[in-house]
Amino acid sequence: MSDCDEILALLDEYLDGTLFAAEQARVSTHLAGCERCRTEADAVQALLAETRELPRSVLPTRELWSGIEARLGGSAERRHDAPATSRRLPALAFQAAAAIGLILLGAMLATTWQHRPGAKDFSAEQARYAAASAELAERLTRGPTLLAPSTRAVVERNLAIVDAAIREDEAALARDPGSQALEQMLVARYEQRLALLRHAIENARRES
């Protein structure tokens, strides 16, 4: 490969400013002394300059809102049911039972979820999670069982771990909305938390 070929292969990254300093300097030096490569670089720069001038906003040539509006109805209801972190199961840890090892179970569920067919509607999954969480919270607050302080502490620790993971995933999803990978991960966390609570209830029942 000739010097020019090597330089031209690096030209995009040079113009984007993503080369290491030494390479950047090497390309720069070459361009200063090579008209052919400099012409090439100027052409790409001209293209990039024109690209930067493209309008940031292009209105559609036909009316689109009515088609959107017609599709909003069902979604809004689902969205109202969707959980917010702050609404999640207040104080339920104080009446749950021991659940050591459930983080591992959660990890299993996470893997299972990713291969589950039809797991596409994140809003529906959020709504399902919110409903299940509310039901479990209700059962826990009405439950006949009382937890020993030591088991309560274990459960609280596990819930704190899962909640922290959920908060992280929700923040990541807020930064990267619509990311299916993040949605799948978050739904897996929801499943993890539900499994933790169910297991705690079951243990508490057995202990009573």
Place this chain on the structure above:
Amino acid sequence: MNETVLRAQQGDPTAFRVLYESHVGRVHALCLRLAGDRQEAAEHTQDVFVRAWERLSTFRGESAFSTWLHRLAVNEVLQARRSAGRRTFRVMLGSEAEVMGHAAPRSDPPTPDLEQAIAGLPEGARMVFVLHDVEGYQHDEIARMSGIAEGTSKAQLHRARRLLREALER
């Protein structure tokens, strides 16, 4: 958080309409350039706003709403195009110049402008060019969002810039 966004999050379609009117141009520009086709761009734009309505609960105000919506739009369009297997674009093997108009005889339509040339790029090259050079994403982000390797993204960008220059005859 912006009052209009809050009201939309509470299920107010009128507030959401305001958001739509404020942002439709930006979203549509992205869809149009990624799709390279007006009809598909219109469909993508509608899908993006429906998806935004569904996902509003995940917007926490940590970034500007416009940033959140833009990222959602990119994800939505890329996902839709992968799912639908929309490969209506020309195979660019040996006939790239012809497709781009470079080898067209003089009686053919004149040299396209930049928008037309972008629309004429093959799918992969167009996606990377639009995301990198128009929208300002880095190769690692493009790789993550689109599921291609970072090296592929760089190669597609190089190809896109070359094809565009050929099409624009410069």
